[in-house]
Amino acid sequence: MPKRTLVPARSATEDNVRTGLNASELKQAVLDHMIYSLARPIALAKPQDYFHALSLAVRDRMQHRWMDTTQTYFSTGQKMACYLSAEFLMGPHLGNNLVNLDIEQAARTALAELGQDFDAVLNCEEEPGLGNGGLGRLAACYLDSLASLQRPAIGYGIRYEFGIFDQEIHDGWQTEVTDKWLHRGNPWEIAKPHIAQLVNWGGHTEHYTDTYGIHQVRWVPARVVRGQAYDTPIQGYAVHTCNTLRLWSAEAVDDFDFQAFNTGDYYQAVADKVVSETVTKVLYPNDEPDVGKRLRLAQQYFFVSCSLQDMLRILDLRGEPVTQFAEHFAVQLNDTHPSIGVAELMRLFLDEHNLDWDRAWSITVATFGYTNHTLLPEALETWPLPMFAELLPRHLEIIYEINRLFLEEVSARFPEDAARVQRMSLIGEEGGRYVRMANLASVGSHAINGVAALHTELLKSSVLKDFYELWPEKFSNKTNGVTPRRFLALSNPGLRELLSRHLSKAWLTNMPLLRQIEPLVNDADFRLEWRAIKEHNKQVLADYIKQRTGVELDPTWMFDVQVKRIHEYKRQHLNVLHIITHYLRLKANPHMKVPPRAFIFGGKAAPGYFMAKRIIKLINAVAETINNDPAVNTRMKVVFVPNFNVKNAHLIYPAADLSEQISTAGKEASGTGNMKFMMNGALTIGTLDGANIEIREEAGEENFFLFGLTAAEVSQRKHDGYRPHEIIEHNPELRAVLDLICSGHFSHGEKDVFRPIVENLSWSDPFLVLADYASFIACQERVDKAWLDTERWTRMSILNTARSGKFSSDRAIAEYCNDIWGISPLVIQP
Numbered sequence: 090m091p092k093r094t095l096v097p098a099r100s101a102t103e104d105n106v107r108t109g110l111n112a113s114e115l116k117q118a119v120l121d122h123m124i125y126s127l128a129r130p131i132a133l134a135k136p137q138d139y140f141h142a143l144s145l146a147v148r149d150r151m152q153h154r155w156m157d158t159t160q161t162y163f164s165t166g167q168k169m170a171c172y173l174s175a176e177f178l179m180g181p182h183l184g185n186n187l188v189n190l191d192i193e194q195a196a197r198t199a200l201a202e203l204g205q206d207f208d209a210v211l212n213c214e215e216e217p218g219l220g221n222g223g224l225g226r227l228a229a230c231y232l233d234s235l236a237s238l239q240r241p242a243i244g245y246g247i248r249y250e251f252g253i254f255d256q257e258i259h260d261g262w263q264t265e266v267t268d269k270w271l272h273r274g275n276p277w278e279i280a281k282p283h284i285a286q287l288v289n290w291g292g293h294t295e296h297y298t299d300t301y302g303i304h305q306v307r308w309v310p311a312r313v314v315r316g317q318a319y320d321t322p323i324q325g326y327a328v329h330t331c332n333t334l335r336l337w338s339a340e341a342v343d344d345f346d347f348q349a350f351n352t353g354d355y356y357q358a359v360a361d362k363v364v365s366e367t368v369t370k371v372l373y374p375n376d377e378p379d380v381g382k383r384l385r386l387a388q389q390y391f392f393v394s395c396s397l398q399d400m401l402r403i404l405d406l407r408g409e410p411v412t413q414f415a416e417h418f419a420v421q422l423n424d425t426h427p428s429i430g431v432a433e434l435m436r437l438f439l440d441e442h443n444l445d446w447d448r449a450w451s452i453t454v455a456t457f458g459y460t461n462h463t464l465l466p467e468a469l470e471t472w473p474l475p476m477f478a479e480l481l482p483r484h485l486e487i488i489y490e491i492n493r494l495f496l497e498e499v500s501a502r503f504p505e506d507a508a509r510v511q512r513m514s515l516i517g518e519e520g521g522r523y524v525r526m527a528n529l530a531s532v533g534s535h536a537i538n539g540v541a542a543l544h545t546e547l548l549k550s551s552v553l554k555d556f557y558e559l560w561p562e563k564f565s566n567k568t569n570g571v572t573p574r575r576f577l578a579l580s581n582p583g584l585r586e587l588l589s590r591h592l593s594k595a596w597l598t599n600m601p602l603l604r605q606i607e608p609l610v611n612d613a614d615f616r617l618e619w620r621a622i623k624e625h626n627k628q629v630l631a632d633y634i635k636q637r638t639g640v641e642l643d644p645t646w647m648f649d650v651q652v653k654r655i656h657e658y659k660r661q662h663l664n665v666l667h668i669i670t671h672y673l674r675l676k677a678n679p680h681m682k683v684p685p686r687a688f689i690f691g692g693k694a695a696p697g698y699f700m701a702k703r704i705i706k707l708i709n710a711v712a713e714t715i716n717n718d719p720a721v722n723t724r725m726k727v728v729f730v731p732n733f734n735v736k737n738a739h740l741i742y743p744a745a746d747l748s749e750q751i752s753t754a755g756k757e758a759s760g761t762g763n764m765k766f767m768m769n770g771a772l773t774i775g776t777l778d779g780a781n782i783e784i785r786e787e788a789g790e791e792n793f794f795l796f797g798l799t800a801a802e803v804s805q806r807k808h809d810g811y812r813p814h815e816i817i818e819h820n821p822e823l824r825a826v827l828d829l830i831c832s833g834h835f836s837h838g839e840k841d842v843f844r845p846i847v848e849n850l851s852w853s854d855p856f857l858v859l860a861d862y863a864s865f866i867a868c869q870e871r872v873d874k875a876w877l878d879t880e881r882w883t884r885m886s887i888l889n890t891a892r893s894g895k896f897s898s899d900r901a902i903a904e905y906c907n908d909i910w911g912i913s914p915l916v917i918q919p
Contacts, residue, residue, distance in 0.1 A: 118146035176225025180735030218252025236325030245396035248336035261709035316395035419910035431533030570898035600894035651749035691733035750775035755800030796868035
């Protein structure tokens with residue numbers, strides 16, 4: 090037996106091991122990190138070790154770009170975009186960084202020479218679950234685009250120790266499991282102990298007059314926590330720019346109390362450490378109980394305070410006065426979560442830097458922009474006044490003064506309109522007093538935007554109507570976008586190669602170029618290759634689904650996909666009603682001419698969301714019945730993919746034939762999954778909601794399956810008195826579907842399991858599922874007809890991809906930079 094080598098001979102030059110981009114240099118770098126960074130003998134190395142070593146090697150190649158970028162930003166003093174988000178759902182880093190550095194093939198070759206399977210190594214990466222869904226994934230896409238467009242920027246957020254739960258399915262029910270994304274370490278982040286901020290909360294304020302006779306306020310906190318920075322490089326595509334994602338982790342100012350230890354109180358000796366670290370322990374604690382609300386407010390204030398203090402630190406390093414803050418930083422609030430930043434920046438200006446109120450307020454408003462992401466009133470954050478006063482006493486004083494001055498302006502503009510003043514106040518009075526964070530963000534920002542054309546119009550006419558009437562110039566639309574590097578180039582390499590062969594790689598940063606493939610819809614060979622790529626992607630997904638669930642899917646079937654957060658307004662239960670309708674029709678008429686379909690679901694329900702978790706159970710119960718019924722399971726199957734995340738989304742989006750975007754019109758702000766499906770050639774069935782409207786406009790109405798009420802019609806139906814039970818009475822097929830659910834047919838005879846869903850639909854139906862049922866069923870029949878014409882479907886698929894350019898996050902970020910932030914490109918020289 091040959092002797093195993095522990096330290097391999099070196100072949101690549103020393104200079105290039107850190108920075109070289111060819112396969113031999115990458116291979117040597119992996120071997121070096123295996124020994125010198127991981128202390129792992131090569132003979133004992135597992136794929137996980139190769140993942141870690143390759144990640145460190147790739148990070149090396151980003152490191153000098155990162156330092157060049159940071160130094161250039163510092164030396165030029167150019168204005169930076171600061172993106173504040175409570176969520177950053179980044180997804181696995183390695184594959185994305187390989188694409189952006191254009192060294193994916195070199196890495197494949199290097200790993201092959203080391204006897205490793207490239208895909209298996211990539212699959213070892215733990216996904217950082219630092220977001221719930223669309224909000225955090227949008228933030229990640231925007232960071233990718235900011236770097237790729239060479240715009241100075243930094244993302245600020247929270248380094249949650251435990252991210253969004255991992256979802257397991259047991260007996261059809263969702264079970265939440267702790268997401269231990271850091272348990273094997275994170276090769277991408279670099280701790281920055283020299284970058285730390287102190288954050289106060291609790292206590293009281295003291296008002297006094299200083300030696301100059303000026304009124305001052307001193308906040309005397311009950312507790313102080315230290316925020317430690319952890320930085321992750323964000324590499325742009327095919328550029329030298331490498332921006333920063335800075336996440337804050339909470340630590341105790343003093344980890345250990347020796348006095349308590351010496352007196353035998355061992356718990357008290359570490360109590361401050363335990364309490365302090367709780368702040369960033371887990372993503373979005375359950376905020377139903379009071380303690381959950383308090384922790385969530387603490388999390389939001391913690392990361393916002395750390396971030397704003399960090400900007401002031403950078404400004405000081407640049408040698409600029411605090412009065413120049415808005416000339417150096419454009420701070421975007423990603424929804425209401427960071428909106429406490431308005432009061433915090435005022436506190437820092439007033440109490441720490443001694444600015445007068447008017448100067449502080451003008452700088453604050455010039456600094457902030459606010460993106461609203463929801464039309465659901467319950468999603469606009471509010472905080473009970475007693476809780477807010479206890480945690481942030483100084484901020485409440487500042488908010489009271491902002492509110493006083495603001496309501497004076499409102500009263501002057503709209504005299505004798507007490508109802509308007511009450512609606513616009515930063516303090517709500519109905520059902521107890523509370524702080525309205527969306528109102529604070531609207532008052533304290535110079536720009537307010539929605540995230541789809543319809544969403545922005547609805548903001549102006551409903552949720553923020555009063556603010557639009559006061560300040561129409563503040564409002565604009567910035568339709569969301571997604572990065573094509575991750576969601577097309579990385580996740581769909583077959584399609585990437587086909588597009589690049591016809592367009593060169595330029596389309597990756599200039600998505601409107603995809604329009605140039607439109608004439609190829611008439612090329613039979615191109616259509617054949619297009620279908621082959623799609624079928625390969627479907628086979629890959631089918632293999633994954635079989636491995637995870639045991640359900641076998643045929644890649645020649647239509648893959649009908651709905652993957653997104655489980656919520657009643659997203660109407661996964663409407664999809665289920667169609668599936669059961671289809672099931673009953675097949676049972677009644679086995680020779681019915683319809684194409685075979687695989688109905689694929691995925692998504693997580695909030696742990697405390699009773700109805701959403703029951704919908705997951707219903708999907709799995711219907712799946713169990715149908716998949717085990719030989720009368721139909723050669724024509725249809727249903728599967729729920731557990732633990733939907735960015736990682737398995739790489740498999741799902743490229744494999745979809747039909748994209749289900751069926752939310753109640755007027756409820757979805759934008760959606761971004763709809764864009765990812767479109768880019769990958771899926772056809773959309775959807776309502777006129779969110780970005781669906783713009784997708785239909787771009788794709789062409791003939792390449793989109795439209796159904797359902799419009800937002801105006803939804804509003805009118807509710808105004809007129811919506812009675813869903815009457816719809817059931819007049820639709821025998823719908824009644825049969827609901828009766829079958831209630832009969833226990835899908836629940837082993839247990840009739841009460843799904844009764845809450847059926848009763849909710851029958852007597853309340855807040856999201857008009859039954860009102861859209863008949864239209865949805867008819868539209869699905871049009872889908873069947875289109876699928877049976879293979880060449881027609883292929884042409885529609887090609888045109889969806891060709892016309893998806895608008896939905897690149899590059900377009901969205903360019904609009905933010907040009908219209909709101911005033912951020913110009915800055916080319917980083919190697």
